[in-house]
Amino acid sequence: MNLNRRDFGRLAGSAALAQALHAAEARAESQTIGWCIVGLGRISMDHFMPALKMGKTGKVVALVSGHRDKAEKQAEMYGVSTKAIYSYEEYDRIAANKEIDAVYIALPNSMHAEYTIRAAKAGKHVLCEKPMATSIADAKAMIEACKTAGKKLMIAYRCQYEPVNLKAIELCRSGAIGTLQAIESGNGFNIRQGEWRLNRKLAGGGPLMDVGVYSLNACRYLTGEEPHDIKANASTIDKDGRFNEVEENLGWTMKFPSGVIASCNTTYGASMNGYIRVHGSKGVVMLDPGFGYQGIHLKAELPNHQSVDMPEDAKDPEQFAVMADYFADCIRNNKEPKTDGEEGLRDTVLMSEIYKAAGLPGL
Amino acid sequence: MNLNRRDFGRLAGSAALAQALHAAEARAESQTIGWCIVGLGRISMDHFMPALKMGKTGKVVALVSGHRDKAEKQAEMYGVSTKAIYSYEEYDRIAANKEIDAVYIALPNSMHAEYTIRAAKAGKHVLCEKPMATSIADAKAMIEACKTAGKKLMIAYRCQYEPVNLKAIELCRSGAIGTLQAIESGNGFNIRQGEWRLNRKLAGGGPLMDVGVYSLNACRYLTGEEPHDIKANASTIDKDGRFNEVEENLGWTMKFPSGVIASCNTTYGASMNGYIRVHGSKGVVMLDPGFGYQGIHLKAELPNHQSVDMPEDAKDPEQFAVMADYFADCIRNNKEPKTDGEEGLRDTVLMSEIYKAAGLPGL
Numbered sequence: 001m002n003l004n005r006r007d008f009g010r011l012a013g014s015a016a017l018a019q020a021l022h023a024a025e026a027r028a029e030s031q032t033i034g035w036c037i038v039g040l041g042r043i044s045m046d047h048f049m050p051a052l053k054m055g056k057t058g059k060v061v062a063l064v065s066g067h068r069d070k071a072e073k074q075a076e077m078y079g080v081s082t083k084a085i086y087s088y089e090e091y092d093r094i095a096a097n098k099e100i101d102a103v104y105i106a107l108p109n110s111m112h113a114e115y116t117i118r119a120a121k122a123g124k125h126v127l128c129e130k131p132m133a134t135s136i137a138d139a140k141a142m143i144e145a146c147k148t149a150g151k152k153l154m155i156a157y158r159c160q161y162e163p164v165n166l167k168a169i170e171l172c173r174s175g176a177i178g179t180l181q182a183i184e185s186g187n188g189f190n191i192r193q194g195e196w197r198l199n200r201k202l203a204g205g206g207p208l209m210d211v212g213v214y215s216l217n218a219c220r221y222l223t224g225e226e227p228h229d230i231k232a233n234a235s236t237i238d239k240d241g242r243f244n245e246v247e248e249n250l251g252w253t254m255k256f257p258s259g260v261i262a263s264c265n266t267t268y269g270a271s272m273n274g275y276i277r278v279h280g281s282k283g284v285v286m287l288d289p290g291f292g293y294q295g296i297h298l299k300a301e302l303p304n305h306q307s308v309d310m311p312e313d314a315k316d317p318e319q320f321a322v323m324a325d326y327f328a329d330c331i332r333n334n335k336e337p338k339t340d341g342e343e344g345l346r347d348t349v350l351m352s353e354i355y356k357a358a359g360l361p362g363l
Numbered sequence: 364m365n366l367n368r369r370d371f372g373r374l375a376g377s378a379a380l381a382q383a384l385h386a387a388e389a390r391a392e393s394q395t396i397g398w399c400i401v402g403l404g405r406i407s408m409d410h411f412m413p414a415l416k417m418g419k420t421g422k423v424v425a426l427v428s429g430h431r432d433k434a435e436k437q438a439e440m441y442g443v444s445t446k447a448i449y450s451y452e453e454y455d456r457i458a459a460n461k462e463i464d465a466v467y468i469a470l471p472n473s474m475h476a477e478y479t480i481r482a483a484k485a486g487k488h489v490l491c492e493k494p495m496a497t498s499i500a501d502a503k504a505m506i507e508a509c510k511t512a513g514k515k516l517m518i519a520y521r522c523q524y525e526p527v528n529l530k531a532i533e534l535c536r537s538g539a540i541g542t543l544q545a546i547e548s549g550n551g552f553n554i555r556q557g558e559w560r561l562n563r564k565l566a567g568g569g570p571l572m573d574v575g576v577y578s579l580n581a582c583r584y585l586t587g588e589e590p591h592d593i594k595a596n597a598s599t600i601d602k603d604g605r606f607n608e609v610e611e612n613l614g615w616t617m618k619f620p621s622g623v624i625a626s627c628n629t630t631y632g633a634s635m636n637g638y639i640r641v642h643g644s645k646g647v648v649m650l651d652p653g654f655g656y657q658g659i660h661l662k663a664e665l666p667n668h669q670s671v672d673m674p675e676d677a678k679d680p681e682q683f684a685v686m687a688d689y690f691a692d693c694i695r696n697n698k699e700p701k702t703d704g705e706e707g708l709r710d711t712v713l714m715s716e717i718y719k720a721a722g723l724p725g726l
Contacts, residue, residue: 190644235623263627265626267642
């Protein structure tokens, strides 16, 4: 229902106005978000697109891929018109596709900025995978482009929408474990030769960008504070050709304004089954594992011999569905996502500081 | 059986010589080590002295304490003559007590050096609690004094003699979890007001000296390497008077020659239930908890879905008995303890570097 100025004048002050507004709200609630998937890698095909089917708010309406065959196969699976398959060269044509409300950027890290900015210019909202960008300048440009276009920008910090992590946040910030003192976290995996993640031009950096960012982000959302005094070490142990361009291991310690100290490791040389431990004066909160697509498990020890044991209920790709539904709500109701561009920028700046503290180039 | 030169000449080249040597060895094996306990705090009364009863090699023969009443009670429990109770002023008189082979130094940290050096001068072997000393100079002086006196000096790094930790060392160093990459460890507790550990003059520092040293030492014995590139942060959160003289929290990251990176936390503001995680390219070794007087638990994930689950068999104070028996063997058979003064000095130097990296005075 669209109201023009004459309609509005006619309805003003009448019971009909209330009725019309109610109808508009209901429409907003039910508006299906049309998604254009940018990049058909594992995270899109195995997680995000299946999640849209599972969620209540969106559907795949367009695909951007360099592989037409793969895209056609996916288009058929999701009922996407072959006219809505775009190559990267044709990407700007998404502007003309009115079915597309939002894009999901799941490209190698260094391409996030360009494809976010072009999406904003095409008048689309953007959900961009982490890490937001491979440089501080890129992150800022992404924020600016979306702001100028009046479009939402959300960084896909999945864990900030995941119920077990949310429970951990509540426990850490409510005083349930007393005064927070110290955090340890590790996240990493043993990477295979040949992944784009090992190419500096595409990845922008090593495990810190890809998986260490989970630990960094979690330290921030569990404390609700911004760290400083970052100190770090980096190393490369395996001389098997994988780490010619990016670091293999990185460890860092940082301090929060309250005095909480966090010491974290990340690696591309070993599976760390990403976890975090938060120590308070009266208890401990452990997410172990804490960051996976499923199987997240919270254990907490609270005062008076109370404890919490909360395994994640959801199965993959439900975390992605929750995130997509959240972004749909932001779009429909004009809300700023809690993991907006500024949130991504903060991590980008901090990762740059971690690299510099380890004697590596900043971002 | 004592052999003089004439006896030796008579026995030389005979079957009797072999027999005499065998008898001497057997005697060495059965020689009971007489221990003088220096400092009657919890660790002596609740752990070390009961452990000597449990062990096979030693007995309490003397006590040094500032509290005569307490000492007399303990003397009665352990069948120690009241003549073998010394005040700190009388300490040097232990030289005249031939029943005393070794002293166990369980005093506030800053007193370790003086009482070790005086013991060496009195002709006694020394088992000194960790941390060895509150300054590098003291640690060196302790080594020098024992060397000059021709007496053994062992630092009571209990975990290096504890079977579950030994199994972890084997797994980490044998390649069972592939190439080591990264380590996280935390150790700390929420300290009570009024402990001598909060007095800088007695303790020399905060949780790093007392409990963080377990993480530091474990990183070293699990890798078999010496760290460098130490970076650290310290903080004090609780302004309740406990931390007027020592730090409350300390986090650090360090690098080993192989490239392994370790990131650790220690605190006097929260119970950390001391643990360590070692990540290798093919698996993980976790000691959680790893450093307690009992209840140590090893879990390891190895290649091909193999795993290790090894809870500690022993109950407190058995770890102390094992350690005392080990030192007895060193004394009887003139072996250098693996956790000798040099081992303690290395940790002292590293703790000094950690403090300096955190912007605090070194040791």
